[in-house]
């Protein structure tokens with residue numbers, strides 16, 4: 001089983017989604033800030049954008065939807081893969097262990113000089129040195145627009161093999177994640193969407209249920 005999650009699963013934890021905040025995160029347009037060009041032009045602005053989201057993340061916790069997926073993993077083990085577009089760590093803090101962050105992780109820093117990745121809690125904005133090579137080339141370990149998502153081979157393999165594809169809390173606007181349902185449909189795999197509103201891909205799903213994730217996901221899992 002492959003479960004794809006988006007910002008909507010973390011909304012009830014208190015993290016604003018891209019859509020609900022009228023396309024703004026912490027007052028920034030992600031399309032203008034979550035890009036390599038923005039980082040090259042104004043690294044301090046981009047660091048501030050992620051520092052603010054990292055400190056917001058430290059103030060919230062996982063919700064009943066994250067916990068339900070952790071229970072599902074207890075039951076299914078390796079037969080479940082959670083692919084998340086989210087860069088928060090709420091799935092892991094709810095107990096999920098098999099989580100693939102296709103867009104990276106907010107609490108990880110990536111050294112572009114030595115390619116090392118380090119867990120990071122504090123602000124990166126003050127340009128700390130890389131613990132491995134000492135250079136000041138640490139950037140947020142997130143996949144920006146125009147960059148290649150992580151784990152695509154593993155995701156495609158899981159989509160090829162799965163018996164059920166479930167999408168939770170995503171607007172279906174960002175690719176390649178938004179195309180996963182079409183891939184599953186092409187394989188003849190049953191598809192289910194759990195979302196507050198209709199998404200851009202709703203018509204592709206065999207079944208689409210409307211409501212908040214903290215109600216829909218436990219009801220579906222249990």
Ligand code: BV8
Nearest residue numbers: 006007008017018019145146169170171175196197212213
């Ligand atoms: C790539 C990390 C090549 C950073 C993010 C033209 C056409 C098609 C594609 C493109 C195009 N032009 C450019 C592209 C490609 C581009 C793209 O898709 N652009 C879009 C805008 C058109 N994609 C890329 O650049 C990707 N890379 O394509 O490389 C490639 C492709 C394949 C293989 C190899 C190489 C990289 C994209 C990654 C960008 N990084 N995040 C950061 O977080 O700062 S994207 C970011 O925005 C999120 O990660 C997430 O993916 C996206 C927001 O989407 P959602 O998670 O869905 O959140 P949203 O707010 O939109 O929706 C929330 C949903 O939840 C709503 O539906 C709402 O109803 C629901 N909801 C709300 N509350 C609740 C709820 N549901 C349940 N309960 C609730 N309580």
